[in-house]
Amino acid sequence: MAATGGPFVRSGTGPERVLASPVIVELLVGAGVLVTVTVAVHYANEYADVDTDRLTDPTPFSGGSGAAVETGLPAAFFRRITVAAMVVAGVAIGVSFGTGVLSIEATAILATVLAVGLGYSLPPVALIRRGVGEVANAALGGLLVPVYGVAVVSRPTRAAVLAVVPFALVVGCSLLSTHWPDRGADAAVGKRTLVVRWTRRRIRQVYGLVAVLAALAVAVLWTAGVVPDAVAVAHLVAVPFLLWGWTTLTRERSPLPAVAAMVALAAATTAAYWWVAVAPVV
Numbered sequence: 001m002a003a004t005g006g007p008f009v010r011s012g013t014g015p016e017r018v019l020a021s022p023v024i025v026e027l028l029v030g031a032g033v034l035v036t037v038t039v040a041v042h043y044a045n046e047y048a049d050v051d052t053d054r055l056t057d058p059t060p061f062s063g064g065s066g067a068a069v070e071t072g073l074p075a076a077f078f079r080r081i082t083v084a085a086m087v088v089a090g091v092a093i094g095v096s097f098g099t100g101v102l103s104i105e106a107t108a109i110l111a112t113v114l115a116v117g118l119g120y121s122l123p124p125v126a127l128i129r130r131g132v133g134e135v136a137n138a139a140l141g142g143l144l145v146p147v148y149g150v151a152v153v154s155r156p157t158r159a160a161v162l163a164v165v166p167f168a169l170v171v172g173c174s175l176l177s178t179h180w181p182d183r184g185a186d187a188a189v190g191k192r193t194l195v196v197r198w199t200r201r202r203i204r205q206v207y208g209l210v211a212v213l214a215a216l217a218v219a220v221l222w223t224a225g226v227v228p229d230a231v232a233v234a235h236l237v238a239v240p241f242l243l244w245g246w247t248t249l250t251r252e253r254s255p256l257p258a259v260a261a262m263v264a265l266a267a268a269t270t271a272a273y274w275w276v277a278v279a280p281v282v
Contacts, residue, residue: 001146001163002154003277007226008163013154015277023153029101030152034145036092037110040085041117047078048121056185061259062178082122089114106151109144116140134175134194142168159226166221167265169214170238174262176207177245177255200250207249207258211242234272238265 001008003018017023050068058066068078093114097107119125120136127133146164150156179186179195180203187196195203215235222232241261248257 001160001273002150002156004228004273005277007157007159008150009160010155010157018153018277026101026153029096030106030149033089033092033096033102033110034148036085036089037114037117040082040089040114041120043078043082043085044118045121047075047082048126050075050078051189052182052185052191055188056182059181059254061255062181086114086118103151103155105156106148109148109151113140113144113148128193129191131192131194131197134172134179137175138168138172142171162221163227163231166214166217166235167262167269169210169217170242170258170262170265172210173207173214173242173245174255174258176203176210177249177258180250180255181253204246204249208246211246214242215239228272228276230272230275231269234268235265237268238262 002013003015005015046065046067053066053069056062067073068075093102093107093110096102097104102110116127116136117140120127120133120140127136143161143164146167147156147160150160176195179193183193183195185191186193194206198206218227218232218235221227222229238261241257241264245255245257245261248254
């Protein structure tokens, strides 16, 4: 997105910088710091979900890693690892910003991802237990993380945020599907996800509504000239997977179709943005 230039980034930080200047340091540092944040968030989730993991039968895409159950390590061990990972992530963010490698926009986004990501699982916030975890997760992974990628090498605009709204909505569909197999275990430990709170019918209705909203968002953004033609067309790759996911949701345990929609959309739109950026140069 940054390489395509306007309207996604501010003047002077678009293709003339991303394509013509070496940005390898920013890319490596930005990715590295993101990994530390991701590790901290995942360890927090492991610690918070020890009881759930003992009750659920995970699929390749749902449930925790099961490390606590398989190793027999106490929850306190994962608590200590979580605290250590949080410290490492905090230091990595601070040093990267202090040395000027990360911009203030990238730093602010990453700090938000860390704070909300930890609050997703951990008390006293524990968003996932309050029926807003799916929304928070979709906003983090579907909205903030892509915009962070732009902010690492350029200065993102409001259009950059709007352009990834369809992807965030598809992530929401994926989350409904991945939480479904853990519904019973989550309910047993008081983890009040939306899938636990809602009936099967409502889950399917909301999934369908969110998928339709994603399609409408693409149409609006394309009509408004925010996303290029190639990027709008790239969104079509998610359609068959989303339809497949709707037919299997609440009927099968595997969330594969909706997860595939999310992954395919990420790959297709990334390729489309690169095409828009590089094709004119070639």
